[in-house]
Amino acid sequence: MLESFAARDELNEVVKTRVVKSCELLDAGLRLYSNTFERLHDAAGVLAENELKEGEALGGQVYSVAGRIMALRSFGKATFFHIMDASGRLQCYAAKEVIGDEAYSTFRKLDIGDIVGVVGHMFRTKTNELTLECHSVMLLTKSIRILPDKYHGLKDVEIRYRQRYVDLLVTPRTKEIFRKRIKVVSEFRKFMEAEGFLEVETPMLQPVAGGATAKPFSTHHNALDMKLYMRIAPELYLKRLLVGGFEKVFEINRNFRNEGISTQHNPEFTMCEFYWAYATYTDLMDITERLFAHLAQSVCGSTTITYQGQEINLAMGAWHRVSFYDSLEKIGGHTPDFYNDYTAVQKYIRQRGEKVIEGEKLAKLQAKLFDLDVEPKLIQPHFIYHYPTDISPLSRRNDDNPNVTDRFELFITGREIANAFSELNDPVDQRMRFEAQVAEKEAGDDEAHSMDEEYLRALEYGMPPAAGEGIGIDRLIMLLTDSPSIREVILFPLLKPVN
Template sequence: MAEQKNVPQQEDLSEILKVRREKLAVLQAAGQDPFVHTKYECTTNTTTVKENFDAMEGQAVKIAGRLMSKRGMGKVSFCDLQDRYGRLQIYARRDDMDEEAYNRFKKYDIGDIVGVEGTVFRTQRGEMSIHATEITLLSKSLQPLPEKFHGLQDRELRYRQRYVDLIVNPEVRRNFEIRSKFIKHMRNYLDNMDYMEVETPVLGTVSAGAAARPFITHHNTLDLDMFMRIATELPLKRLIVGGMERVYEIGRIFRNEGMDTKHNPEFTSVELYQAYADFHDMMDIAEGIIASAAKELLGSYQVEWLGETVDLTPGWERLSMVDAVKKYTGVDFDAISDDAEAIAAVKAIGVELADSAEPTWGNALYATFDQRVEEKLIQPTFITMYPVEVSPLTKRSPQDPRLTERFELFICHSELANAYSELNDPIDQLSRFEKQAEQRARGDEEAEMLDEDFIHALEYGMPPTGGMGIGIDRCVMLLTGSDSIREVILFPTMRPVD
């Protein structure tokens, strides 16, 4: 097995672990257990000192963080302290501290967490620093950090040990700061449109609202198998029936599917529903949220993602699926009238239908888009008017009942949003659920289950409604230029080491 570059050799590591534990034991025996501290009152942080140095020079401060380096010269020591904001040099001189305390400090290890009391000053070399008068060990690091020059570079190890990744690769924090700001921006955008944020169950007795295979768990008290939600759609539309009119939920979704650079079994989405609106209104909202987030968080509509320069300037292309297929493959589904002709046309260009899909005009159209067109969509594009076969919760088009008022948003051949003019006809909805049940019987584990209570809710009357789901993880990938969903999820799903 090749030796890992990110950690010391095994025999060296064993000795380091032994020495650090021995240091801890000595401290504890002397009544100086670092783990007894419950609080440390900081008066500033690294960034505040750097940004306000002229005003703060000579001022007494208290600051805390992790020791990231140490340089000793007998009676004088330098170290770099890192907090959530950045790094700052600490200058310690034996003559300015209690001698015993200074000698203890010299034995502290890189990785230890300390509190520093002292004054803001500039060294002879011009380095902004804290001139320490007291240094308190707040927590002992028993594991060595990855060595200085290579850091933690192995991707899989970074994801498994995100805590170490964040310590030694502070640039990683930027992704999660942008993620937090994006979610806050989205909340503000919807709140300003008079939407109400709600919460709906994660566990249910029916798996519906999306084409996905669910995770199954068991409720012991009820002795009942339950499903972790694959979408928040149906509970939110029940609230529209109840008269709440504008609702959204930001939450975790769980789908028992494959993992790759775009998919994690648990991910975060926002779903929103607005009464008396349609899918055109949802397009405006999707474009508004993402474009304004880029401008506000990054200062530009231009972003680099997956090797492409993407222009998020409002005014994104809107293209029907039929027109998109014609544009990129030459097959004109408007000129095809029956199922057999459609199947023959797509087979001629090498498109194959899934085994569980009925050989219909709509399934042929969708398969052609999925296999030949999606990969070509780089700039923001709304693909509209999906076949009814793949849109069981969507209102049919008044102009062509084979199609539905649905769109998906694609950027760099990645789907970021999915929206409908919601189906509110309970009779039609029941019929489509029954077709989904037939697909499940043919072996399609992603087909939706019949939700009888949702049909019952629709029978009370749901107003015309626009609804949409936006994948938050993929939006953050776009805004941070990340090529893998694992770069924007703090703790992605990983196969156990053993």
């Protein structure tokens, strides 16, 4: 065993010492990795059951608990130690005179990080701390690597992301973030079901990349000898279900976009998209306010939360609604004469260090202007609506002004959280917009939509008037857990391999 570890370059003295201990335990006839212990109780349950008990009342029940050793204090013939399971921590006490000389000698070879099963009864120490006095201690898993120092933990952020399993063990806040994430998703699902939406599943491998403006990942299916794309959005499939007669559908899904990595972007991320027949984008604004207020109250205990030192009010009725062009003027500080001047906007964007594609439409330049001078200022919840038609290829045109669409994006803390619109259900208009997107793709725009003939065929059967929305779950979790980076709320974020 020692030789197999010694062959590794990373072997250090601590690991070597633990390997030697493991060899000694093996020589003594012990199993290092056993699965015969019967766990009947958890740490939190044991503590709760005995919280109000005193004296002899504590000794009547024998408990069987398993967990990882997180602390050890030895006093010669007795040792106090803490074990941790998913429910919490429990102090334990092992005495030589109780478990026996041989068992105690074996116990003394155990280390912080080892997983053990303990059987015993409860008592209170002189400091009145509930403690389990062990009748027996059984090694279940030997830990070869040492856990980080309990006072310093994992300080290197990249190591925290790469070794999330260790981060979860030694950083209570990390575990709390992911417990909240689980609760948010659960409450999200309950809310949608209570509103009458049906949860469905759509393909993650698609022959045509569509449903969003993004660069896809591609792969190849050998049996069919065809190129496929990892889903960038489920939109076009969910809207097929509206054609098929479903009227309220949602999907909590994984999407993949071949884009940069930042504090707000991970190539693999979670979205919820939902579609509602006979509804409009304003209906979606109303349900979104109800949803976010519900989630904040359920998960955080209040509709007022704090994000990076800023107080955010998610209560219904506190949300702002501003049109796209009004936001350029009233929030961005640009006059209509400026933001409608193609040359002036193009020059300004380049001066700000942003890329401009030759021949890019004015609406796309205005969107970049919005990203630069409006989005960072949208701290409280803002619905920005009536986006230009040229940058909304799947959205319904506004009846009064066909140059804009009945679409909104939701911004909170200076970042986009959701995108929604009344759906375009005119197959002729949709085909013309797809053709414009294909032209942009041929001109070098990797994020432009492709022509999806099967989706157009579905529209030709007739899709009812409807509205749909996509909400970024990861960014929502960031907001509700006060996390500055998306990597804090994804268990295993994508990282560049270590050489």
